[in-house]
Amino acid sequence: MNQPPPLLKVSGLTKSFGGVMAVSNVSFELKEGELLGIIGPNGSGKTTLVNLVTGFVKPNSGRIEFKGKKITGLAPYKIVSLGIARTFQMVRPFYQLPAFKNMIIPLYSPRVKKLAGGKYGDRDAVALDLLEEVGFERDAHVAYKVAGSLPQGYLKRLELAKAMALRPDLIIFDELFSGLSLAEVASIVPIIEKLRFQEITIIMIEHRLKELFRIADRVLVLNYGEKIADGPGKEVMESESVKKAYLGSETD
Amino acid sequence: MKKRKERIDRGIKARSEDIFALSSYREMLYLLVPRAIPVVGLLGVAPFLSPYWQEVFISTSIYALLAISWDLLISAGLVSLGQSLFYGIGSYIAGALNHYCGWSPLFTIPVAALGGGLLCTVLLLPVLRLRGIYFAMVMLVLPLMLSRLVEATRILGGTEGLPGLTPFPNQLIALYVVQLAVLAALFGFRRIMASDYGLVVKGINDNDRSVMSAGINIYLYKTQILFIGASVGSFAGALGTHIDMFAGMPGFALDYAIMPIAAAVVGGMRTFVGPMLGAFLLVPLSEILRALGALRIVFYGLFLVVFIVALPEGIFPYVQRKYHQLERWVELE
Numbered sequence: 001m002n003q004p005p006p007l008l009k010v011s012g013l014t015k016s017f018g019g020v021m022a023v024s025n026v027s028f029e030l031k032e033g034e035l036l037g038i039i040g041p042n043g044s045g046k047t048t049l050v051n052l053v054t055g056f057v058k059p060n061s062g063r064i065e066f067k068g069k070k071i072t073g074l075a076p077y078k079i080v081s082l083g084i085a086r087t088f089q090m091v092r093p094f095y096q097l098p099a100f101k102n103m104i105i106p107l108y109s110p111r112v113k114k115l116a117g118g119k120y121g122d123r124d125a126v127a128l129d130l131l132e133e134v135g136f137e138r139d140a141h142v143a144y145k146v147a148g149s150l151p152q153g154y155l156k157r158l159e160l161a162k163a164m165a166l167r168p169d170l171i172i173f174d175e176l177f178s179g180l181s182l183a184e185v186a187s188i189v190p191i192i193e194k195l196r197f198q199e200i201t202i203i204m205i206e207h208r209l210k211e212l213f214r215i216a217d218r219v220l221v222l223n224y225g226e227k228i229a230d231g232p233g234k235e236v237m238e239s240e241s242v243k244k245a246y247l248g249s250e251t252d
Numbered sequence: 253m254k255k256r257k258e259r260i261d262r263g264i265k266a267r268s269e270d271i272f273a274l275s276s277y278r279e280m281l282y283l284l285v286p287r288a289i290p291v292v293g294l295l296g297v298a299p300f301l302s303p304y305w306q307e308v309f310i311s312t313s314i315y316a317l318l319a320i321s322w323d324l325l326i327s328a329g330l331v332s333l334g335q336s337l338f339y340g341i342g343s344y345i346a347g348a349l350n351h352y353c354g355w356s357p358l359f360t361i362p363v364a365a366l367g368g369g370l371l372c373t374v375l376l377l378p379v380l381r382l383r384g385i386y387f388a389m390v391m392l393v394l395p396l397m398l399s400r401l402v403e404a405t406r407i408l409g410g411t412e413g414l415p416g417l418t419p420f421p422n423q424l425i426a427l428y429v430v431q432l433a434v435l436a437a438l439f440g441f442r443r444i445m446a447s448d449y450g451l452v453v454k455g456i457n458d459n460d461r462s463v464m465s466a467g468i469n470i471y472l473y474k475t476q477i478l479f480i481g482a483s484v485g486s487f488a489g490a491l492g493t494h495i496d497m498f499a500g501m502p503g504f505a506l507d508y509a510i511m512p513i514a515a516a517v518v519g520g521m522r523t524f525v526g527p528m529l530g531a532f533l534l535v536p537l538s539e540i541l542r543a544l545g546a547l548r549i550v551f552y553g554l555f556l557v558v559f560i561v562a563l564p565e566g567i568f569p570y571v572q573r574k575y576h577q578l579e580r581w582v583e584l585e
Contacts, residue, residue: 076465077469077470080464080466105455
């Protein structure tokens with residue numbers, strides 16, 4: 001019984017929009033360094049759950065703790081400054097600006113300044129380094145191209161780099177793989193594995209189950225806002241309730 | 253035979269977003285001349301104007317200040333339908349300090365600029381969370397409310413206003429002060445928006461959720477921008493009130509709310525130069541059209557419509573493109 005305390009602890013989280021229960025009494029814990037996948041059919045409340053944890057939406061009831069500290073109801077920028085970063089399902093960069101200039105906004109945040117000891121340093125140089133890490137080839141000068149001219153795969157990686165720029169302890173990816181080709185997904189997976197190597201805790205909302213199961217330690221399944229399963233990927237998919245949620249119940 | 257327009261960057265050899273490599277006088281002039289035009293055009297021409305046109309250009313420059321302030325607010329996604337709020341509050345603060353306390357304009361104007369900026373920011377703080385049209389509605393209503401408040405409670409001279417304020421020593425000095433303020437706001441704001449700070453501000457307008465998720469308190473930034481914009485607007489009001497030697501309810505007039513927007517649209521939004529150009533086109537034009545009597549507004553309106561249809565991007569972005577790029581027709585196969 002000498003377990004370290006969980007990094008993230010969500011208990012009894014509930015949110016309804018009007019009469020619709022988007023998230024209903026969801027509880028889970030996340031250990032440091034773990035990679036948790038969250039899956040579920042469309043409209044099952046996955047993105048709402050992310051919005052709740054990151055402070056974009058206030059819950060009706062329930063409690064969220066991060067590093068043992070209650071973060072329920074805090075403003076998004078405060079939650080980020082504690083160490084939770086996120087990406088958005090819809091990427092919306094500054095299309096007219098070069099890719100590396102898109103990195104300036106997260107690099108301008110108070111958290112980055114604090115971590116760097118009160119100084120920002122050369123933001124452009126840091127931006128270029130980070131982009132190289134996520135696969136913007138420096139020799140090909142991709143980072144200098146305007147974001148509007150880049151293919152979807154690069155835009156998603158730019159989104160990833162923006163989250164990494166905040167040097168978070170927990171990153172939440174909201175459908176990072178959606179809209180990407182198999183090759184593009186294959187090129188992002190090593191970046192995620194590298195993040196894990198740096199002991200960054202990750203939550204991934206995904207529809208691409210095959211790719212997710214390959215890297216996730218644990219998978220949580222939502223349906224109609226309720227948690228219906230939580231465990232290793234293979235086990236979860238075997239469970240009756242999950243099959244029912246994904247394939248519908250048998251009629252006879 | 254089909255043709256299409258090809259655009260080629262002109263001028264200096266190495267150019268990126270904000271780094272220029274200069275290697276000859278020609279290239280230096282290429283960059284210097286456009287920046288010198290507003291400085292020389294404003295300060296150099298002023299002494300040669302007739303007193304009547306000096307007066308016109310004073311009021312033009314005051315509108316230009318309001319338009320530049322409007323443009324700063326729109327960069328952060330704050331749609332201001334009430335530049336008259338800033339103008340009116342600035343004019344009343346300067347007027348009251350001069351009228352009741354006998355302060356010289358040397359003190360009333362800076363105090364009115366900062367105090368007005370602060371007061372307007374505090375007034376608007378509760379609605380800063382509102383976006384777009386909602387914020388605009390509140391800004392439209394506030395100056396109307398305040399002017400009725402002055403009328404009903406008869407504070408600050410009521411409908412009579414505060415007359416007999418200290419004027420500027422002479423008209424040319426007044427003109428120079430306003431024009432220097434316009435130039436300072438123009439170059440200052442362009443500098444701010446080209447910096448990384450400006451990038452964050454533009455980001456708030458473009459995609460505020462993405463800026464929030466970067467750990468940045470967007471309301472802090474909006475408050476700062478609002479304060480700067482409101483200060484410049486109040487400064488314009490304080491100058492105007494000493495030039496008119498009168499502070500009163502006309503300070504909250506709708507003119508001060510509408511003209512800056514028209515100027516920004518005609519000149520090209522989010523460029524600061526555009527709104528200034530717009531003011532320098534529209535205000536003198538409305539003076540020239542005075543000769544037409546009652547038909548003035550018709551021609552004025554017609555001009556606005558033609559302009560907006562013909563050049564929807566605004567004058568400045570159009571001129572800027574023509575200056576930086578060569579255009580030629582190339583034939584398609």
